[in-house]
Amino acid sequence: MSLLRFTKEGIYCPQGDFYIDPWKPVKYAVITHGHGDHARWGSDHYLAHEASKPIMQSRLGADISIETMPYGESKIINGVKLSLHPAGHIIGSAQIRLEYNGFVSVVSGDYKIEYDGISTPFELVKCNEFVTESTFGLPIYNWLSQQQIFDNIKNWIAGNQRQQRTSIFIAYSLGKAQRLMKGLEGSGSLLVHSSIDRLNNAIKTAGIVLPDTKVWNVDTPKVDVQGNIVILPPSLLGTNMIKKIPNGAVAICSGWMQIRGNRRWQSVDAGFAVSDHADWQGLLSTIKATGAEQVFVTHGYTATFAKYLNEIGINAKEVNTQYGNDEEADESANREKEGGI
Template identity: 45%
Template structure:
C-alpha cells in the first residue's frame, strides 16, 4: 500500500519516511540490522545501526564497518520516524525493529524464538499495528521440547561415547547455535573442543558477559587421544573436510529444528539428531503474533501460505512478502532443507502428528 511504513525494494525492506533499509540484501546507504546472521547482515553498506549487545558479533563478521548502536528500548529519530530495537531472543544482540510514524507503529521481527536461552536476552513482545514476522518453522507440526531436556540428552550421548572411548562430534551453526549448545554442556564429562570458526564467536559472547565453558580450539589439541573423551562443536559445513579425517571414528550428531523431520535426519547422514532451534515453533509464532495486538501481519521466509491462511481465519489482515532471508535452512546446512508441507507431516515425530490447540486443524481459536 502507498502509505505503508515498510515496503519491499530490490535492495530489501525499505522505510520511505526514514530513508533506511532493514536487513538489506544489497548495498545501501543506511542499514538497520536485526542480527548478525549472514542472510540478515551483509557487507558493503555505508552505515549500519544495530542493538548494542550485537555490536561485537557484527564487527567480528563484517569487519571495519561504520556502526552506530542503540541500547534495547532506546529511541532514535531518523528522518520522519522514530526507531528502537527490542529483544528478539534469537541469538546474541538479535532485535526486532520498531518504527513509529504519525501514530502508526510497525515492527520488523527479524528472526526470533520464544524459548528461554541463557546466551541472549529473551524475546519481548512489542505492541504494534503491523507485525512483519518470520515463519521459518510455520507449520503446526513444529513444537519444541524444553531446551534443558534436549541438552540432557546431548550430555547423556556424549557421556556414553566417552565411556566407549569414542569422540563426539556435535554439528551446529557457528553463531548462535554453537554457543547455546556450549552453555548447556556439562564440562565435567570431558574436554570441550571447538572448530576454528566457532571460537571467534565464543569470544564475542564472552565479551558481552555470556557464561560459556572453557573450550579448546582444534588447532590447540596436541595429543589426539584427548578426542576419545571430548565433545567437538563444529559447523555442519565442516563435517566433510579435514575434520572428518581427524574424527574418523566419532559418533556425530546435528542440533537443528529440522531434526524433527525423519527425512532431514536421514539426509544429514548423522548418528543422532537433536531438535534444538533458534527460531520460534508453531506455538511460539502464534503466541508472539498474538502478543503484538497487530491487526495486520506480513509473513516472510518459511511456510508463509499456511500461517497466512490461519491468521486470516482468525480475522487478521495477513499476507506474505518475498525476501532473500533463508533462516535456519540457509544457516545450518543445504542438505537439511525444509520438506514441503505435504511431506512434513509424514516425516515428523509420531507425537507431533495429532492436532492440538492453536493449530489450523484444531477447533480452538487464537485471540491475537
Template identity: 45%
Template sequence: MLLEPTADGLWCEAGGFHVDPWRPVPLAVVTHAHADHATPGCGRYLASERTLDVMRVRFSKDLEGSPMDWGTPTDLGRCRVSLHPAGHVLGSAQIRIECDDDVLCVTGDYKREDDPTAEPFEVVPCDTLLTESTFGLPIYRWPDPSTVFDKMNAWWRENAAAGRTTVFLSYAFGKAQRILAGLDASIGPIGVHGSLVGPNSVYTRAGIRLPDVLRADADSAATLAGGGAIVCPPSATGTPWIRRFNGPEGARMGFVSGWMQVRGRRRWRAVDRGFIL
C-alpha cells in the same frame, strides 16, 4: 505501510533506511548478525551493540556502525526507531518503527523460551507486527531445552565410554554457543571449529558463561579424539579436518536444530542423531 519490499530488501521511505537488506545499501538497520539478515558492504549500520560486535568479527573490524541501546529511540527521517530484545541469539533485536502515529514492529527471528545465551524476548505493543515464521507450521512444538541437553550429554557420555568422538553440528553463531552453555564439561574435553572462536569471544565479553574449550586443530586432536565433544558447522562434515578427531571406534555426528523436528531432515543430513533445539 511503513515498509515495502524492494530488490534490496525492506525499505522505509519515511525513514530513509532498509531493514535487514539483502544487498549493500547506504543505511541498514539490522535485527541480528546471522548471514541471512546481515549483509556486508553497507555504508552504515544501526544495530544492538552485541550484533555490531559479531558483525565486526564476521565481516570486518572496520565496519561502520552505531550501536543502539535497548528501548532508546533514534530519529531517522520522519520515523522514531528503537530496538527491543528478540531472544533469538545474543544481541538479536526487534525493530520498532513509529511514524505519524503508526507503529510497526519487525520481529526478525525470535524466541520466547528462556536461553542463558540471549537477552529475553520483549513484547512490543504495536499496530502492525511483521513476524518471521520459519517454524510457523503446527508441527513445530518444542521440547523443554533442559531435556534436550540431558539427552545430548547422555549421548556424549555413551560415545565417550565406547571410544567414540562426539560431534555436534550447528550454526557457528548463536546455536553453537547455546550448545556450549548446555554441555556437561565434566564428561570430557570440548573442542570448537575455528569459525566459533570469534563469536565465542563476543559472548564471553558480554558476560555469558561458556565452558573452557580447545580450538579443534592438529594440536588438540589427540586430546579430543575418543572422549571429547566437538561443536562445528555442518560444512565441516566429510572433510579431512573432521576425520582427524576420530577415536578408536570412530565418531558419531549429531545435528542440533529446530529442523530436526522433521524426520526427513535427519535422514537427508545422514547424521546419527538429531536434537531438536
C-alpha cells in the same frame, strides 16, 4: 497506514529513510542480528544492538561504519522513533520497533520465544503491523523444552563417554554453537572449530561470558579429544576432517531434525531438534499477542503460514525477501573465510 515498504533493496521505512536488514547496499541499514542473510556487506552505515557490533565487524570488516544501541533505548530518525527489543534468537538479536504519528510497526527478524540460557529473552512488543518469519511455520514443528532437549543431549554424551567415544556436534557457528557450549558446560571439555572460536572471541569483546573452550584441529592430540565434546560447523559434515577424530559419534543439531532426520542422519549417529527459531505454536502465540492488525510473513513456509493466519481471522500477507536458512548463509560465509574448509 504503514511504515514499511518491501523494495528490491529490502524492507524500507520511507518516513525515516532507512532500511531494515537490506539485501542490497544502502545508505542506512538497521540490522536485526548478525547472521549472514540479515547483515550483509556494502551499506554506508549500520545501526545494530551493541552485542552485534563485534559480530558484524568480524564478518563484514572492522572498518564498517556502525553505531549501536542497547535494548529499550530510543532514537529519532527523520521523525521516526526507533528502538531495539530482544528477539531471543541469538546473542544481540533484536526486534526493530518503529513509531510514527502514533502508529507502531515491528520487524522481528528471526526470533525464539523460549529462553535458551544465553541470548537475552524474547520481549513481546505490541504493534499495529508486525513482520514475522515463518522458518518453521508448519504444525509439525513443536520443540521440546530447553530442559528436555539438553537432558536428551547429555544422556547421549554420557552413553558415548561410557564407551570412550567423542561426542561431535554439528551446529552452525553463530548462535547454535554458543547455545550448545552454554548448555553442555560441565559435561566434558569443549573443543570448537576455528570459525566458532573466531566468533566466540568477537562475542566476548561485547562483554558476553562464554564457557571455556579449546580450538580443535586435525593435529589435536587424541588424549585431549577422546570422551570429550567437539562442536563443528555444518560445512565439515561428511569431510575427512571429522573422520580423523578418533572414535567419534556425530550428532546434527537443527530444527530440521524434527522431520528431515531420516534423510540426513544416514552418515551420523544422532540428531537433535535444536532450533533458534520459534516453532508453530511460538509463531502463532506471538503474532496473536502483538495485537497487530496487519502481519507480513517473510522467509520460510510463507504461503502456507499466511494462508492459515488469514483463515483464523488475522490479516496476513506473504512477502518475498532474500532471507533464508541462516545455517546455509552462515556456513557459506565460513567456507569463504576458511578457504573452502
